[in-house]
Amino acid sequence: MKPTNRRSFLKTAALLGTGLMVAPQLACSRPDSESTGSAASPAETLPFGIQLWTLREAFPADPRGVLRMLSELGYRQIETFEGPQGMYWGMGHTEMQSYIQSLGMKLVAGHCNIMEDFERKAAEAAEIGMSYLVSPFIGRQGSIDDYKRYAEIFNERGEICRREGIRFAYHNHEYTFDETFDGQLPQEVLMRDTDPDLVSFEIDIYWVVTGGADPLYWIENHPGRFTLCHVKDRADVAPDVLRASTVLGTGTVDFKTLLPAAKENGMEYFFVEQEEYDGTTPTDAVRKNAEFMRSLELFS
Template identity: 50%
Template structure:
């Protein structure tokens, strides 16, 4: 019969043996979790896409990107393919074509119908530029509402992507605020380019908190300070605290995290995309 001393010794050894297992198991219940998915704006690799779209998309999928955001270049949103052909290739790669920047003043209804047909979520206005009057931004808000109506009719959403100009006071008002206040939240969302918000001297977290549920997409692009001011750098090499910003955004309705790189010091665009993907894999909320 096992005596009390043997029993205590054996159970002590057993308890010690479980310590590493408990440590590993506890990570399952960590309050932090990895991003469920992340994408890339194809502008980052536009030259590669022009040269060989299929190989470029395949490499992005191998790097870990599982979502794509497009733009309307010389070959159109679908790079010369039919929308259904483009989706088929995305499916083959295990990727989703979430959204695309596009020209909203030309054939927008047709673009919305094509996007909806292949299950895209958003069409996005990428640029309006600095204006002379705040009334111009009020007009843009009206235009966005109309685009939002068209998108809603097709079962998708419309959004506007910011640069720094929309945060610069004009006629005593902030254009970004004017556009957000004058657009219908049931029709129009916003894509926060975090880089440009920071470049404008604004706090992304404050904007997320002030307008919960309005920023559904974001561009994850780091800002490095240079002698000339600032430039886009590899994620984690700049000044932006993405951990706290993305956590704040997610708590306020952010759903899509899209990498964009615009400067490639010492690397080519595809290599920069790979480096940024490795960073995104380590992001936790």
Template identity: 45%
Template sequence: MSYNRRKFMQQAGKAAAASLLLPAWACNNAEKTDAENAEGTEQTTENQAIKGNLGAFGIQLWTLRDVIGEDPKATLKTLAGYGYGQIESFEGQQGMFWGMKPAEFASYVNNDLGMNLIASHCNIMECFEEKAAQAAEAGMKYLICPWVGPQESMDDFKRITERFNECGDICKANGIRFAYHNHDYSFAELDGEIPQDYMMDNTNPDTVDFEMDMYWVIVAGVDPLSYFERYPNRFRLAHVKDRMKEAPAEEKQASCTLGKGSIDYPPLLAAAKTAGISYFILEQERYDGTTPMEGAEDGAAYLAGVQI
């Protein structure tokens, strides 16, 4: 069965909790008035030459899932023009390499476009050894599990944790690393335990890292800073996406164009760097009146100008 992240996300929506508690600091941007936001946009436009200090940043191609399949090379070229320096792929209908051989895809991204192919999300339950070898051939640093879904019991999460360690060993044998990308479900207490904590405490830090999706941590009602403090150097990548202002707490699928939502990212990004995160990757799961490419362009402008 082919990997279908869209189906996964639909299932996640059905499993939404009745209510969520967002940390107060996560809503700082929501206090800005429309006039203040308009003024900020105008100032950004007038000062496009002013660059931020985040450094290189990337994009998860899932953001462009509705358009990239039409012409992968053209889409990637446009992303390079927006200022993205890193690419994180996913396993779509054309595979992680979008119809190209691993080395061909990597050469186009790295050599022709001047970006770096960092990682890919993939289904870890099918042909993982082959995928690890292909990722290594393409020069990726990571293969990442993007989803396991809510489970019936902690025993299920314990089996998943064992699989993560197996995947870490397979990746190590190929000269790359393995990571797990969280959603909100792993922060919900189950059988008296927090699955995210169990996975982090029981995976081998020599072979298994974590990619923090900061949006989903916030949606879970958890402070990302607490995890940076408790698990320094375990999170090596981060997904950066914004949350719609005034979105009801129970609305999980409320991401929006980066920089236009309620999450105050500069202090989060600064803390993430201190905690050992090296890769900051934009991902947008839904669109708020923009096209996928417009969202990607606006997100790149925000990340290029952010001061941390």
């Protein structure tokens, strides 16, 4: 997700007029391990999901239609985010999960404001069988002590989640990788000062690369800590360009090496995300990204 304009999230669906819904012939007919009536087994293939922020402009106007389209394209896991209508987009937590399940998908995780009404959010997520609540963004901090304070907050939120039988995670941006304070990297401090029994991490591959770091190094050197990821590619542009996400397989990230290594080191969930569209439409982007994921041995 993007560290800009999340707070000014659009309530309208400008993209509905550009052909958001796909024709049936574009739908993925391959059975998947988490779809109802699936012929595949977990040993044969892994499911992959999507962070709904990818379709942030269209989703509020027609949540059910967008979810149906995603199911037809082969996405099997959903990570929602908290917008003007909450994490469940006016449907309520039980209704949204029930509808997602009727499509052969599962609502796995949600990005939310962890500073407001978090106990209620954790209880509702647990009630419908979600696995994670995720802190999506804390912003660039002014000192290493600021990051240490966030580590304390994460531990507290993790304890709330543990009481409900779910997990808490933090989703990174570039700012925890691209500067140090007194020789200390913020990402390392957040991981060092949080209890592994309480706090997991969702690695946003794009933002690690944008921050000048190697996601493979972080995954292999912190086995079991990164349990979710955003599968997001970065275009071959200058390092100081922040906004350069692109269709999977057309950028600079070696997913064929990275994702199997992530699985071997404890990765549980793989959520596709794209923020810019290179002149194409979000519909084409999510279709192409699903095709790329199915082209990988891990998901084929």
